[in-house]
Amino acid sequence: MSQTFRPHANALARFTLVGALLLVVFLGWLLITLQRSDFVTGANTNIEQPIQFSHAHHVGGLGIDCRYCHTSVDQAAFANIPPTKTCMNCHTQIWATSPFLEPVRASFRTGESLQWVRVHNLPDFVYFNHSIHVAKGVGCETCHGRIDEMPGIYQTQTLQMEWCLECHRAPERFVRPRDAVTAMGYVPPVAQAELGPQLVRDYNIASAQQLTSCSTCHR
Amino acid sequence: MATEVTRQRIPPTDEIPIVAPGQSLKTVTEKIADIVLRLKTPLSWFFGFTVGFLLLQGLLVAIMMLLFKGIGVWGVNMPVGWGFDIINFVWWIGIGHAGTLISAILFLFRQQWRMSINRAAEAMTLFAVACALLYPFFHTGRPWLALYWLLPYPNAMGMWPQFRSPLIWDVFAVSTYGTVSALFWFTGLIPDLATLRDRATKRVPKFIYGVLSFGWRGSAIHWRRYEIAYMLLAGLSTPLVLSVHTVVSFDFAVSLLPGWHATIFPPYFVAGAIFSGFAMVLTLLIPLRAIYGLQSYITARHLDVMAKVMLATGWIVFYGYLMEAFVAWYSGVQYERFVIWNRMTGPYWWAFWALILCNGLVPQLLWIRKVRYTPVILFAISIVVNIGMWLERYVIIVTSLHRDFLPSSWGMYSGTMWDWSFYLGTIGLFLTLFYLFIRVLPMISIFEMRTLVPGGQAKAHSE
Numbered sequence: 001m002s003q004t005f006r007p008h009a010n011a012l013a014r015f016t017l018v019g020a021l022l023l024v025v026f027l028g029w030l031l032i033t034l035q036r037s038d039f040v041t042g043a044n045t046n047i048e049q050p051i052q053f054s055h056a057h058h059v060g061g062l063g064i065d066c067r068y069c070h071t072s073v074d075q076a077a078f079a080n081i082p083p084t085k086t087c088m089n090c091h092t093q094i095w096a097t098s099p100f101l102e103p104v105r106a107s108f109r110t111g112e113s114l115q116w117v118r119v120h121n122l123p124d125f126v127y128f129n130h131s132i133h134v135a136k137g138v139g140c141e142t143c144h145g146r147i148d149e150m151p152g153i154y155q156t157q158t159l160q161m162e163w164c165l166e167c168h169r170a171p172e173r174f175v176r177p178r179d180a181v182t183a184m185g186y187v188p189p190v191a192q193a194e195l196g197p198q199l200v201r202d203y204n205i206a207s208a209q210q211l212t213s214c215s216t217c218h219r
Numbered sequence: 220m221a222t223e224v225t226r227q228r229i230p231p232t233d234e235i236p237i238v239a240p241g242q243s244l245k246t247v248t249e250k251i252a253d254i255v256l257r258l259k260t261p262l263s264w265f266f267g268f269t270v271g272f273l274l275l276q277g278l279l280v281a282i283m284m285l286l287f288k289g290i291g292v293w294g295v296n297m298p299v300g301w302g303f304d305i306i307n308f309v310w311w312i313g314i315g316h317a318g319t320l321i322s323a324i325l326f327l328f329r330q331q332w333r334m335s336i337n338r339a340a341e342a343m344t345l346f347a348v349a350c351a352l353l354y355p356f357f358h359t360g361r362p363w364l365a366l367y368w369l370l371p372y373p374n375a376m377g378m379w380p381q382f383r384s385p386l387i388w389d390v391f392a393v394s395t396y397g398t399v400s401a402l403f404w405f406t407g408l409i410p411d412l413a414t415l416r417d418r419a420t421k422r423v424p425k426f427i428y429g430v431l432s433f434g435w436r437g438s439a440i441h442w443r444r445y446e447i448a449y450m451l452l453a454g455l456s457t458p459l460v461l462s463v464h465t466v467v468s469f470d471f472a473v474s475l476l477p478g479w480h481a482t483i484f485p486p487y488f489v490a491g492a493i494f495s496g497f498a499m500v501l502t503l504l505i506p507l508r509a510i511y512g513l514q515s516y517i518t519a520r521h522l523d524v525m526a527k528v529m530l531a532t533g534w535i536v537f538y539g540y541l542m543e544a545f546v547a548w549y550s551g552v553q554y555e556r557f558v559i560w561n562r563m564t565g566p567y568w569w570a571f572w573a574l575i576l577c578n579g580l581v582p583q584l585l586w587i588r589k590v591r592y593t594p595v596i597l598f599a600i601s602i603v604v605n606i607g608m609w610l611e612r613y614v615i616i617v618t619s620l621h622r623d624f625l626p627s628s629w630g631m632y633s634g635t636m637w638d639w640s641f642y643l644g645t646i647g648l649f650l651t652l653f654y655l656f657i658r659v660l661p662m663i664s665i666f667e668m669r670t671l672v673p674g675g676q677a678k679a680h681s682e
Contacts, residue, residue: 004416004429013433028372035375162377 060148137175148184168211172196239515271650278644290360299632304358311351317496318344323456334667350645385469392466478558478619487539494532498604533582577607
């Protein structure tokens with residue numbers, strides 16, 4: 001009777017054993033990597049807005065402060081999307097007849113809000129408050145990236161919990177002086193290793209234990 | 220056969236052979252291998268498989284319902300936040316223990332009678348673990364979120380599971396147990412898979428058994444390596460028999476709830492696991508030996524020995540019940556006393572007394588020799604013990620939770636239709652897997668049985 005297996009079956013069997021192990025490791029790596037990819041987190045993806053408002057132009061070019069439009073960022077949980085009236089403060093004077101800005105004027109005439117699309121969307125089970133972060137010296141740039149270089153705005157960070165915890169576990173690595181919160185392209189005046197712990201003390205930033213307590217964010 | 224034995228005076232256990240007289244190397248191999256390769260599949264196989272498979276479909280429906288609706292379809296709610304899911308998890312994990320005990324500990328103690336039953340008992344262990352694992356995986360109703368607290372892996376939340384919780388110890392205990400049991404079972408199968416490969420006449424079975432037997436030729440060096448590997452795995456499995464259910468009992472004992480917070484839990488859970496495991500082995504093997512005519516291999520002696528193990532472990536369990544009540548009284552703590560009193564006379568009195576009947580009183584019949592040698596009665600007792608061990612977990616979990624320290628938070632619990640269909644579904648999964656096992660693999664270890672028949676002792680490998 002002929003043999004069931006040819007001699008090369010031995011090599012194939014060994015390859016399968018090693019291959020199965022490698023496959024499991026590879027699949028694990030793939031899942032862990034995919035989970036953090038832009039495809040899943042939505043980072044670095046441009047979002048179509050009703051008007052192609054350019055932060056690069058208004059912030060980077062003209063030097064308008066963040067808080068001129070996002071008025072409640074240092075007082076409330078929500079940073080505030082400006083009403084059309086804020087746009088019209090300037091645009092009744094400049095580019096007042098630009099067809100590009102017609103939706104803004106239409107909104108101003110009718111009182112219908114412009115429907116901006118949310119870019120940074122945290123899950124509903126997370127309690128997030130802008131004012132506390134601004135008050136404790138977390139720069140806009142730290143979470144939102146170089147807004148002054150973005151013609152169309154997009155999310156630069158993953159917004160995943162491990163990203164939040166990166167700072168909550170060691171805030172001294174990220175905080176900056178309060179007067180530099182809205183600065184773009186900020187460089188620490190002295191080494192962060194010295195400045196950070198100093199600011200944590202000065203601003204009474206809570207301990208990592210308190211900052212990483214479940215109910216700090218999941219209330 | 221066993222029924223004939225009972226008619227005459229029953230000889231002492233040691234005098235009953237492990238393998239009935241008149242068997243040879245050839246008959247052993249033919250009998251067991253032919254069940255898989257040549258014998259026409261008996262009608263009862265199709266019947267049992269169909270029942271199991273239908274119940275399995277019920278499991279799929281129950282899982283879909285759970286995934287769509289969430290665990291609101293189950294009966295769990297405050298104050299009874301742990302219900303059927305953990306009751307059944309513990310029940311299944313417990314059942315698995317007999318397989319490991321038979322295969323590992325009895326192997327190290329050179330108990331030859333294990334050879335007839337270890338294969339089927341180990342298969343039972345694996346399938347019981349598979350059923351048990353469904354519960355931790357599905358009990359949140361959101362299994363795709365279940366992974367991060369089950370297994371520590373670098374997740375996007377930047378969090379590890381709570382390593383100080385017995386629930387995470389449980390994950391490690393059970394997954395180690397499942398892995399070692401699977402390796403042990405498969406290692407023991409390799410020589411038999413080679414026998415099936417050599418006896419198979421059709422191409423496809425020959426190929427499949429050939430692949431699975433890893434090129435086993437039965438040479439002296441193969442046997443030497445096999446013996447070492449099997450011994451090492453037996454050594455690895457032995458502590459697991461004790462550790463797994465100890466850790467399972469920690470899920471309760473480490474908490475501070477009266478009725479759970481007891482130091483006797485680990486030994487009494489381990490004994491209960493072996494008790495229920497042997498009951499399940501009897502439940503499976505008694506019909507199996509009748510259907511396939513295996514009375515020459517699974518003899519009256521096996522039934523007798525297993526019944527004795529049940530009697531001994533049953534008494535340890537019963538001692539546990541007595542101690543729970545005694546310690547509650549002796550502690551003088553009103554909450555502890557209340558829990559035990561509430562168990563006996565509260566709204567779940569029926570479950571407690573049914574448990575005492577099933578696990579305490581009925582097994583006492585096993586003192587009688589004739590009972591141990593009558594398969595039908597033994598089968599009935601094994602079913603009663605299976606029910607009793609389920610009730611034990613029901614009583615421990617539900618009665619301890621439903622009336623805690625504050626009467627204002629008292630409540631009642633009962634399983635819903637979806638609890639029951641999930642539970643029956645896992646029985647379906649178990650039956651389906653077990654029926655597939657007896658159809659495609661030798662349910663008794665052929666090469667180990669060869670060592671028990673005349674001519675097999677010195678050169679079992681050189682058939």
